[in-house]
Amino acid sequence: MKVTGFSFIRNAIRCDYPICEAIRSILPVCDEVVVAVGESDDGTLDLVRQIHPAKVLILPTVWDENLRTGGRVFAAETDKAFHAIGEDTDWCFYIQADEVVHENSLNTIHENMKKYLHRKQVEGLLFDFIHFWGSYRYVVNSPHWHKREIRIIRNDKRIFSYKDSMGFRKMPNRKLRVLHSGGIIYHYGHVKPPHAMMQKSIEMDKQWHDDAWISRKYSGVDLQTYDYGIIEALDHFEGTHPAVMQARIAKANWVFTYDTSQNKLPWKQKIKQWIYEKTGWEIGTYKNYILLKDE
Numbered sequence: 001m002k003v004t005g006f007s008f009i010r011n012a013i014r015c016d017y018p019i020c021e022a023i024r025s026i027l028p029v030c031d032e033v034v035v036a037v038g039e040s041d042d043g044t045l046d047l048v049r050q051i052h053p054a055k056v057l058i059l060p061t062v063w064d065e066n067l068r069t070g071g072r073v074f075a076a077e078t079d080k081a082f083h084a085i086g087e088d089t090d091w092c093f094y095i096q097a098d099e100v101v102h103e104n105s106l107n108t109i110h111e112n113m114k115k116y117l118h119r120k121q122v123e124g125l126l127f128d129f130i131h132f133w134g135s136y137r138y139v140v141n142s143p144h145w146h147k148r149e150i151r152i153i154r155n156d157k158r159i160f161s162y163k164d165s166m167g168f169r170k171m172p173n174r175k176l177r178v179l180h181s182g183g184i185i186y187h188y189g190h191v192k193p194p195h196a197m198m199q200k201s202i203e204m205d206k207q208w209h210d211d212a213w214i215s216r217k218y219s220g221v222d223l224q225t226y227d228y229g230i231i232e233a234l235d236h237f238e239g240t241h242p243a244v245m246q247a248r249i250a251k252a253n254w255v256f257t258y259d260t261s262q263n264k265l266p267w268k269q270k271i272k273q274w275i276y277e278k279t280g281w282e283i284g285t286y287k288n289y290i291l292l293k294d295e
Contacts, residue, residue, distance in 0.1 A: 010038030016196030071164030
């Protein structure tokens with residue numbers, strides 16, 4: 001069984017993406033990792049080169065500025081990396097630049113890839129998600145945030161990155177049939193120092209809006225500060241972070257605090273969240289996959 005990881009990145013240093021940690025977190029279960037590195041002006045290419053020269057394959061790319069609608073360029077870059085994977089690969093392990101897999105689940109993930117390798121109706125493997133917010137001490141507790149998504153797919157080039165690269169579908173536009181990988185994605189997209197969060201916000205907004213909109217929004221804004229905004233509900237994180245994240249966490253030097261007794265969810269959402277926590281039943285949750293029964 002051959003496993004190839006894949007990802008994409010641009011301006012990782014300016015936006016403080018943990019791309020090195022993301023790639024290193026999946027390397028133990030991957031034979032190689034293909035990274036589509038978009039043109040950057042902050043040393044991102046050199047950063048990716050030093051991760052693991054023997055196993056990380058770099059695909060230089062240029063982002064299509066005509067895809068600045070709905071984050072479509074993220075899907076396009078994901079597909080570039082996916083299509084660069086050779087035919088001898090069986091499973092393809094997707095990881096985004098702000099996602100990290102805990103080492104505690106790697107053996108289970110690898111065993112499930114072997115278990116389902118010859119069960120061809122299984123087109124992908126699902127991961128649970130933990131979303132961090134503001135600091136490494138808080139996690140989002142809201143039914144509005146996706147609780148799981150596909151991160152391992154078969155090496156079938158009829159599969160494509162869906163919408164803004166959150167998940168995958170199969171041509172012409174069918175949801176993938178999946179089982180659970182046994183793994184968890186630690187999502188750190190909203191855990192950065194204020195100046196880096198501001199740079200990320202600008203970069204992300206550019207993939208949804210034109211230059212005039214960007215100019216209006218950020219005109220006169222202090223780019224060294226960031227308002228983490230109103231979040232519906234946060235809980236204290238009680239677990240352990242992946243080992244590859246420990247050095248980054250130790251260097252964190254900004255302050256973010258939150259009163260976890262607050263809960264700004266509308267009452268209907270509170271009821272849904274309570275039911276999910278007690279029973280695991282997700283009411284009205286959109287799922288971009290078809291969950292098969294395990295055998």
